[in-house]
Amino acid sequence: MVDKVRAFIDRHELLTEGATVVVGVSGGPDSLALLHLLSSLRDEWKLRLVAAHVDHMLRGRESEEEMEFVKHFCAEHRILCEAVQIDVPAFQRRTGLGVQEAARNCRYHFFAELVKKHQAQYIALGHHGDDQVETILMRLVRGSTSKGYAGIPVKRPFHGSYLIRPFLAVSRAEIEDYCEKEGLTPRRDPSNEKDEYTRNRFRHHIVPLLKQENPRLHERFQQYSEIMAEDEQFLEELATDALNKVMEKQNSDTVLRIAPFLALPRPLQRRALQLLLLRLYGGVPPVLTSVHIGHILMLCERGRPSGMLDLPKGLKVIRSYDRCLFTFGLQCCAQGYWLQLPVPALLPLPNGYVIMSEFGEHYPRKQLGNDSFVVDPATVSLPLHVRTRRTGDRMVLKGTGGTKKIKEIFIEAKIPRTERDCWPIVEDADGRILWVPGLKKSAFEAKERGQARYILLHYQAMNS
Incomplete structure (x- = not known):
C-alpha cells in the first residue's frame, strides 16, 4: 500500500520536500493510517506534520476519549497536535444546516485557521478509493453538476494552501490491512454502522455488490474521476469565455442575454450556468443539482416571454423577454412610494x-x-x-x-x-x-x- 500511495503522490504532485502538512485526524482507521504513513516518510521528505483533531461534541464522553486518544498517539510519535472542541449542535441550531454539513463547516474552518497559524502548504485528508466510489454513486443517483459527477478531487486550492487526498489510490480494505500490520488500534465511530445515513446504505449494500463484479472497483472509479476532472477543466475554460460574452452586470444582479446564450452548444450552456451560479453563490450549495440547471434551461427555451424560478438560498431567476435576471433581492416596491x-x-x-x-x-x-x-x-x-x-x-x-x-x-x-x-x-x-x-x-x-x-x-x- 505504501508503494501505491507513493506513486499516487508523485503522479499528482501532492507533496513537496520540506513542506508543512496539516493532517486531519479523527482517530479512525483512514486518518490514523494516513498520519502514520506520512510520519514514516517525514524524515525522507523533510516534512513538518501537524495533526488536526476536532471534537464535534456530538457523542459526549465518547468523542472526548477519541480526542485524548489522538493526542496520546501524536505524543508517542513526536507529532505536533492541534485539537479543539467545537459545539456543532449549537452551530447547527444557529444555521439550520444538517448535522453532517454543520460538522464539515466547523472542521474546515478550523483547518483554515491552522493553515494560517503554521504557514502550511498542504491539508492532507484520509478519503480513500471506496469513499470515491460511494460519492460518485450517490451524486449519480441524487443528481449533481457535471463537476460534481467527477467525485472527490485529488488536489484543490484551500485558503492559500492545497487540500490533498493521497489515499484515493487505495481501498478501505487495504487501509485496514495496513493498520493491522503496523499495530495501529484506531477508534471506531459507531455512527458509521447506522443505515440512517445515505452514505452508509451505499457502503453496506450497494458497493459490496459492485465489488463482486470487480474487486478493483475503486481503481476504475478513480480513473473515471480523473478523466472527468480533466474534461471538465477544459470545458470550463470554454464556458468561462462564452459566459462573459452573454452575461451583463446590473448593479448587484446578473442578466443573461437569452438569444446568444441559446446559440451556444448544449454542453457549454450547462457549464456556463454552473459557473454563473458558482459566482453568485460564492460556492454552489450542496442542494443545487442538475435538476436546477435543467429548469433554468427550460425557462430560457420556453415560448412564453416571462416566468420565474426559485432556487436555493433565496436566488430568483426571472425571465423577461430576451433577458434572464439572476437576483437575491428583487428591486420591487411592494408598498410603492x-x-x-x-x-x-x-x-x-x-x-x-x-x-x-x-x-x-x-x-x-x-x-x-x-x-x-x-x-x-x-x-x-x-x-x-x-x-x-x-x-x-x-x-x-x-x-x-x-x-x-x-x-x-x-x-x-x-x-x-x-x-x-x-x-x-x-x-x-x-x-x-x-x-x-x-x-x-x-x-x-x-x-x-x-x-x-x-x-x-x-x-x-x-x-x-
Whole structure:
C-alpha cells in the first residue's frame, strides 16, 4: 500500500520536500493510517506534520476519549497536535444546516485557521478509493453538476494552501490491512454502522455488490474521476469565455442575454450556468443539482416571454423577454412610494436611479430624449411628485393628443414585470402624469416661449 500511495503522490504532485502538512485526524482507521504513513516518510521528505483533531461534541464522553486518544498517539510519535472542541449542535441550531454539513463547516474552518497559524502548504485528508466510489454513486443517483459527477478531487486550492487526498489510490480494505500490520488500534465511530445515513446504505449494500463484479472497483472509479476532472477543466475554460460574452452586470444582479446564450452548444450552456451560479453563490450549495440547471434551461427555451424560478438560498431567476435576471433581492416596491420633487434637487429613487431637477433660464437648444423633461411652471401645478404606478394610470402622449395606459407603455417597452412596480412616474400637484422617465413624455412638456424660466428634469443611474 505504501508503494501505491507513493506513486499516487508523485503522479499528482501532492507533496513537496520540506513542506508543512496539516493532517486531519479523527482517530479512525483512514486518518490514523494516513498520519502514520506520512510520519514514516517525514524524515525522507523533510516534512513538518501537524495533526488536526476536532471534537464535534456530538457523542459526549465518547468523542472526548477519541480526542485524548489522538493526542496520546501524536505524543508517542513526536507529532505536533492541534485539537479543539467545537459545539456543532449549537452551530447547527444557529444555521439550520444538517448535522453532517454543520460538522464539515466547523472542521474546515478550523483547518483554515491552522493553515494560517503554521504557514502550511498542504491539508492532507484520509478519503480513500471506496469513499470515491460511494460519492460518485450517490451524486449519480441524487443528481449533481457535471463537476460534481467527477467525485472527490485529488488536489484543490484551500485558503492559500492545497487540500490533498493521497489515499484515493487505495481501498478501505487495504487501509485496514495496513493498520493491522503496523499495530495501529484506531477508534471506531459507531455512527458509521447506522443505515440512517445515505452514505452508509451505499457502503453496506450497494458497493459490496459492485465489488463482486470487480474487486478493483475503486481503481476504475478513480480513473473515471480523473478523466472527468480533466474534461471538465477544459470545458470550463470554454464556458468561462462564452459566459462573459452573454452575461451583463446590473448593479448587484446578473442578466443573461437569452438569444446568444441559446446559440451556444448544449454542453457549454450547462457549464456556463454552473459557473454563473458558482459566482453568485460564492460556492454552489450542496442542494443545487442538475435538476436546477435543467429548469433554468427550460425557462430560457420556453415560448412564453416571462416566468420565474426559485432556487436555493433565496436566488430568483426571472425571465423577461430576451433577458434572464439572476437576483437575491428583487428591486420591487411592494408598498410603492410617493415623493415630492423639490427644485433644485437630486432625488434618489428605490430602483437605483436619480431624478435631477434644476432651473433653466433658456429652453434647451439640443433635442432631448426620453431621459429628460422640460417643465413650464406657468402651465402645470407645483409641487411636482414622483410616484409608482397605480391601477388605471393613463397619460396624454406628446405629439399625438391621445391617451395611453401606463401598463401598455411598459409592455411595449418590454420592461420586466419586476421593474414596473418600482418605475418612477412624475406628476404635477393636480395628479396629471407628465412623464414616465426613460420611456414616454406627455403633451404637457413645455414648449419654447421666449425668455421664460423652465424646470429641467434629468433621469439617470445613481452611479453615472
